[in-house]
Amino acid sequence: xxxxxxxxxxxxxxxxxxxxxxxxxxxxxxxxxxxxxxxxxxxxxxxxxxxxxxxxxxxxxxxxxxxxxxxxxxxxxxxxxxxxxxxxxxxxxxxxxxxxxxxxxxxxxxxxxxxxxxxxxxxxxxxxxxxxxxxxxxxxxxxxxxxxxxxxxxxxxxxxxxxxxxxxxxxxxxxxxxxxxxxxxxxxxxxxxxxxxxxxxxxxxxxxxxxxxxxxxxxxxxxxxxxxxxxxxxxxxxxxxxxxxxxxxxxxxxxxxxxxxxxxxxxxxxxxxxxxxxxxxxxxxxxxxxxxxxxxxxxxxxxxxxxxxxxxxxxxxxxxxxxxxxxxxxxxxxxxxxxxxxxxxxxxxxxxxxxxxxxxxxxxxxxxxxxxxxxxxxxxxxxxxxxxxxxxxxxxxxxxxxxxxxxxxxxxxxxxxxxxxxxxxxxxxxxxxxxxxxxxxxxxxxxxxxxxxxxxxxxxxxxxxxxxxxxxxxxxxxxxxxxxxxxxxxxxxxx
Numbered sequence: 001x002x003x004x005x006x007x008x009x010x011x012x013x014x015x016x017x018x019x020x021x022x023x024x025x026x027x028x029x030x031x032x033x034x035x036x037x038x039x040x041x042x043x044x045x046x047x048x049x050x051x052x053x054x055x056x057x058x059x060x061x062x063x064x065x066x067x068x069x070x071x072x073x074x075x076x077x078x079x080x081x082x083x084x085x086x087x088x089x090x091x092x093x094x095x096x097x098x099x100x101x102x103x104x105x106x107x108x109x110x111x112x113x114x115x116x117x118x119x120x121x122x123x124x125x126x127x128x129x130x131x132x133x134x135x136x137x138x139x140x141x142x143x144x145x146x147x148x149x150x151x152x153x154x155x156x157x158x159x160x161x162x163x164x165x166x167x168x169x170x171x172x173x174x175x176x177x178x179x180x181x182x183x184x185x186x187x188x189x190x191x192x193x194x195x196x197x198x199x200x201x202x203x204x205x206x207x208x209x210x211x212x213x214x215x216x217x218x219x220x221x222x223x224x225x226x227x228x229x230x231x232x233x234x235x236x237x238x239x240x241x242x243x244x245x246x247x248x249x250x251x252x253x254x255x256x257x258x259x260x261x262x263x264x265x266x267x268x269x270x271x272x273x274x275x276x277x278x279x280x281x282x283x284x285x286x287x288x289x290x291x292x293x294x295x296x297x298x299x300x301x302x303x304x305x306x307x308x309x310x311x312x313x314x315x316x317x318x319x320x321x322x323x324x325x326x327x328x329x330x331x332x333x334x335x336x337x338x339x340x341x342x343x344x345x346x347x348x349x350x351x352x353x354x355x356x357x358x359x360x361x362x363x364x365x366x367x368x369x370x371x372x373x374x375x376x377x378x379x380x381x382x383x384x385x386x387x388x389x390x391x392x393x394x395x396x397x398x399x400x401x402x403x404x405x406x407x408x409x410x411x412x413x414x415x416x417x418x419x420x421x422x423x424x425x426x427x428x429x430x431x432x433x434x435x436x437x438x439x440x441x442x443x444x445x446x447x448x449x450x451x452x453x454x455x456x457x458x459x460x461x462x463x464x465x466x467x468x469x470x471x472x473x474x475x476x477x478x479x480x481x482x483x484x485x486x487x488x489x490x491x492x493x494x495x
Contacts, residue, residue, distance in 0.1 A: 016069020142189030221246025241401025253302035351385025
């Protein structure tokens with residue numbers, strides 16, 4: 001009797017782990033036994049994912065691996081709940097707080113800081129605290145603050161599960177501070193992260209220097225998912241189904257990766273040379289943008305797309321994709337349900353890997369000049385794969401989304417690469433960079449004009465009740481899964 005190979009073990013441990021995390025994300029609020037039961041039910045769907053499960057001699061071994069994965073996932077998810085020394089137990093109680101800034105955002109009206117290494121009333125706390133602060137004095141990463149406030153538990157905002165979003169970041173309480181906090185220490189954070197934060201802030205400052213609003217917000221969103229768009233602009237992106245282009249996800253990175261591979265292949269470079277050059281470019285991008293969790297995740301997804309192009313074997317890249325998703329969720333278990341960036345990254349990466357080869361042969365009528373055929377195929381694949389996520393998250397279906405995305409997304413690689421070149425030039429000469437910025441600013445303005453114009457169409461989008469959006473998402477997801485499954489089966493049959 002044969003024994004399972006390492007690839008089979010990794011594949012089914014990962015499948016079980018993902019099933020357990022999925023079940024825990026929706027059932028753990030009842031109790032952990034329900035989460036375990038949900039994981040076991042998900043096991044049936046996991047078996048269906050493996051095309052050769054019922055014809056394999058290793059059914060028992062696969063079941064054992066999947067059950068171990070499910071059990072471990074439930075244990076991991078349980079560890080994300082507040083511990084006994086969490087600051088959440090001090091909500092609605094005024095007290096003195098000390099903490100070190102590990103993340104800082106600035107808006108028009110306030111600064112928003114995430115604090116770690118917390119203490120409340122001189123007692124150490126294990127999680128983090130979100131604090132809204134006055135605009136002045138200007139704070140920075142690594143500042144250790146001391147102040148008095150009343151922590152409160154975050155709540156959902158107009159249908160958005162804001163509380164769950166913060167839980168995914170290990171934040172279970174927030175404070176609103178109107179008085180100036182006392183800075184008791186500087187540079188108290190991780191020195192490496194401090195350098196990365198400086199790089200990220202410098203990048204944003206250069207973008208704002210070279211491009212006006214709202215073009216600078218669009219370019220910053222394309223690069224690192226950080227924008228200063230108004231509520232009106234956010235509604236415009238949502239209505240046209242283009243919110244993903246200004247989110248830090250693998251969507252943009254994956255499309256740019258495929259573009260770079262096609263470009264270097266076109267100029268005659270060998271595949272191995274191209275692979276290492278693009279991989280280095282992706283890693284450099286992550287470092288330059290501050291190496292935040294969302295950026296690192298997007299870079300990882302870009303590397304997966306790159307690896308899929310290099311290997312060419314769908315079975316190998318499927319195992320790598322499952323293992324990568326499991327590792328990311330091991331460190332952030334709540335991301336599967338509560339982080340749209342993670343969801344879009346996974347969906348877009350799967351679309352680029354599995355759907356692009358299926359779609360590309362049907363686009364023979366599109367010229368290959370400037371890699372338009374490859375760009376359109378990648379765009380359609382990523383858009384289709386992300387559609388269920390956007391429908392479930394926002395409860396709307398945009399009738400203009402396919403058209404807008406097809407008109408916009410093929411040009412994103414040119415904008416991102418052009419923007420990166422101009423930012424690089426600005427290090428040497430600000431005057432020259434400002435002169436060249438018009439070549440990128442004009443297309444950015446065109447994209448914003450197109451998005452706003454399409455959003456103004458009276459029937460551009462339909463809103464669905466929550467139950468209907470959920471049902472449509474499930475049906476759409478099942479259809480995509482069947483398409484991918486059949487594609488994998490046909491690929492294996494040919495091999």
